[in-house]
Structures are given as structure tokens and as C-alpha cells.
Amino acid sequence: EEVVNRIAAGEIIQRPANALKELIENSLDAKSTNIIVTVKAGGLKYLQIQDNGTGIRKDNLDIVCERFTTSKLQQYEDLREISTYGFRGEALASISHIAHLTILTKTAAEKCAFKASYENGKLKGAPKPCAGNNGTQITVEDLFYNVIARKKALRSPSEEYSHIMEVVGSYAIHNHNIGFTLKKFGEAADVKTPVKSSVIENVRIIYGNAIARELMEITLEEEKLKLKISGYVTNVNYSHKKGTMLLFINHRLVDSLSIRKAVDSIYSTYLPKNAHSFVYLSIELDPRNIDVNVHPTKHEVHFLYEEQIIDKIKECIEAKLLSCNS
Ligand code: ADP
Numbered sequence: 001e002e003v004v005n006r007i008a009a010g011e012i013i014q015r016p017a018n019a020l021k022e023l024i025e026n027s028l029d030a031k032s033t034n035i036i037v038t039v040k041a042g043g044l045k046y047l048q049i050q051d052n053g054t055g056i057r058k059d060n061l062d063i064v065c066e067r068f069t070t071s072k073l074q075q076y077e078d079l080r081e082i083s084t085y086g087f088r089g090e091a092l093a094s095i096s097h098i099a100h101l102t103i104l105t106k107t108a109a110e111k112c113a114f115k116a117s118y119e120n121g122k123l124k125g126a127p128k129p130c131a132g133n134n135g136t137q138i139t140v141e142d143l144f145y146n147v148i149a150r151k152k153a154l155r156s157p158s159e160e161y162s163h164i165m166e167v168v169g170s171y172a173i174h175n176h177n178i179g180f181t182l183k184k185f186g187e188a189a190d191v192k193t194p195v196k197s198s199v200i201e202n203v204r205i206i207y208g209n210a211i212a213r214e215l216m217e218i219t220l221e222e223e224k225l226k227l228k229i230s231g232y233v234t235n236v237n238y239s240h241k242k243g244t245m246l247l248f249i250n251h252r253l254v255d256s257l258s259i260r261k262a263v264d265s266i267y268s269t270y271l272p273k274n275a276h277s278f279v280y281l282s283i284e285l286d287p288r289n290i291d292v293n294v295h296p297t298k299h300e301v302h303f304l305y306e307e308q309i310i311d312k313i314k315e316c317i318e319a320k321l322l323s324c325n326s
């Protein structure tokens with residue numbers, strides 16, 4: 001059974017950046033306003049996230065790493081909504097099967113913090129009282145130490161670090177009222193966004209001014225589809241060999257080949273050949289229209305009314321590009 005759990009966990013968490021994404025979402029769910037990520041060796045050796053959220057009560061420390069244990073059921077209207085928003089209650093459990101996991105946490109109601117270590121979904125010994133601020137610090141060490149196949153498939157620490165940077169950068173841009181810091185252990189921060197910032201300011205911090213100064217805001221609402229599109233896209237003055245698309249659907253970082261293609265096809269009429277744009281899109285749609293048959297931890301999403309929704313996305317980007325080009 002241990003082996004089965006480990007294999008399953010290795011399917012869900014394929015690289016340090018996947019684990020980090022889940023941990024960031026937990027910190028966001030816990031209403032944190034400041035999130036600090038520290039890594040060693042691209043997160044393979046050490047990946048730590050410190051937040052200032054609600055913390056975890058001592059009583060709950062023995063169950064947080066059990067599969068399908070979640071404190072979030074009451075927040076969602078129905079089960080379907082949960083399954084579209086992620087595999088609830090599986091992240092910490094999965095990580096504990098393929099890494100050494102330590103949680104240091106304190107709620108406002110408790111006098112001191114508690115530290116607990118986990119292995120294969122279970123607590124290793126009783127949580128120890130210790131000093132600590134309100135919030136949660138989760139440390140993941142030696143990720144994939146027991147998953148030889150996964151370890152071999154991974155690229156260099158520097159490539160893993162660039163994926164981590166992408167995840168932190170994307171969440172920082174999407175959640176611009178939350179401060180994000182990313183640093184390598186013992187070094188100065190590579191990314192640090194202020195607690196109250198803006199999309200454009202955070203794009204400037206993370207991607208540079210060449211992109212930030214060319215951004216245009218887009219918004220669109222469509223009653224029938226219960227669709228809301230908002231975001232920032234570069235105008236026709238900006239082009240780059242490599243395109244960047246940050247896509248959030250219902251506040252989850254995802255990828256969609258069809259949206260990517262649609263965006264590229266619009267810009268292809270305005271930009272030189274093989275040149276690309278920078279696009280940040282936040283799409284909100286009825287969670288019931290997201291296809292749950294695709295495993296939600298897989299990056300790629302599919303949704304109902306895909307064609308109509310993509311038409312709407314095209315429509316609002318196109319209108320913006322036309323207006324700036326006339
Ligand atoms: P889920 O997020 O789907 O509930 P996880 O495995 O990601 O499942 O987390 C399990 C539980 O651990 C959460 O429901 C939550 O109660 C608690 N938890 C995890 N991370 C944090 C955090 N950073 N702050 C507060 N509670 C947390």
C-alpha cells in the first residue's frame with residue numbers, strides 16, 4: 001500500500017513547482033497577506049513556504065496529512081465545485097509520501113507554536129511546542145528521495161528553480177494585494193513584491209519594465225455564460241521571441257493549449273513573424289462548466305462552451321489591439 005501511495009503521489013507532484021503551487025494555494029486559503037518561499041537546489045533539496053495566515057490548530061496537526069482530509073468542505077457549494085478547484089485534501093498527504101515534511105504553525109488563539117514532522121501521511125511523534133509567529137511554515141526536504149524514476153526524470157536544479165519562479169511570479173501578479181518573496185537559501189530575494197501592489201507594478205518587478213510599460217487592461221463580462229474575463233495584455237509595440245501567457249481560471253493557475261493558440265493567432269496579424277506577446281488572463285466561469293474528467297492537478301484544463309469562451313477572449317483582446325493601433 002505504501003508503494004501505491006508513493007506512486008500516486010509521484011503522479012500528482014511531478015516537480016518541486018507542482019508542490020509549491022499546492023502550498024501557495026493553501027496559504028492563500030488561510031488568508032495570508034505575506035508569503036515567503038525559500039529553496040535549495042531548485043526545491044529538490046529544500047522547499048519552504050512561510051505564511052502569516054490563520055495557522056493550523058494543534059488538535060488538527062495529526063490529521064492534516066491524511067488523504068482526503070480537508071477543513072474546507074463548508075466553503076464550497078457542492079462536491080463538484082471542490083473537485084474542480086483541485087483535489088481537495090490530497091496535497092499535504094501526497095507530499096508526505098515522497099518527501100520529509102515538517103509543519104511549524106501557530107493560530108492566534110494558541111499561546112505558542114507547534115512543530116510536527118510527517119512520513120507517509122502520518123505524524124512522527126507528538127507535535128512539539130516551540131516559539132513562532134502566527135501563521136504556518138511548511139518545509140519539504142529531499143523531495144522524491146524515495147521515487148527513483150521521478151528523480152531521474154528531473155532536469156537541473158536551475159531549471160526547477162525557473163519553474164518555481166514562474167509559479168511564484170504568476171501568483172504574485174494574480175494576487176497583487178499579497179506580498180510574495182522568493183529566495184534561495186541564505187541569499188537575497190530574487191523576487192519581492194509589496195503587500196499592497198498592482199498587476200502592472202508586479203509585472204515590472206518580475207518581468208521588467210519593457211513588458212510592464214506596454215500593458216493594456218482588458219475586461220469583459222458575459223451574463224449567459226456566467227463568464228468574467230479580466231487581465232493585461234501587451235500592445236503591438238512589444239514583441240518577443242518567446243511568448244508568455246499567465247492563465248488563471250477561477251483563481252487557479254492552469255494552462256490551456258486552445259487559449260494559447262487563440263491568443264497567438266490574434267497577435268500574429270499584428271506582430272512580426274515568430275514574435276510573441278505577454279498576456280495575463282484571469283477567467284472566472286461557472287465551476288460546473290469545468291471538465292472534471294481531466295485530473296485537476298494536471299495543468300491543462302478543459303471546459304464547456306470552450307469555443308464561445310475563446311471567441312469572447314479573442315474579441316476583447318482584438319478590440320484592445322485595434323484601438324491602440326489606430
Ligand atoms: P486541501 O487544501 O484540499 O484542504 P491540503 O492537503 O492541501 O488539502 O491541506 C490539508 C489541510 O491542511 C487544509 O484543509 C488546511 O486545513 C490545512 N492547511 C494546509 N496548509 C495550511 C496553511 N498554510 N495554513 C492553514 N492551514 C493549512
Ligand code: MG
Pocket residue numbers: 022025026089091
Ligand atoms: Mg490544498
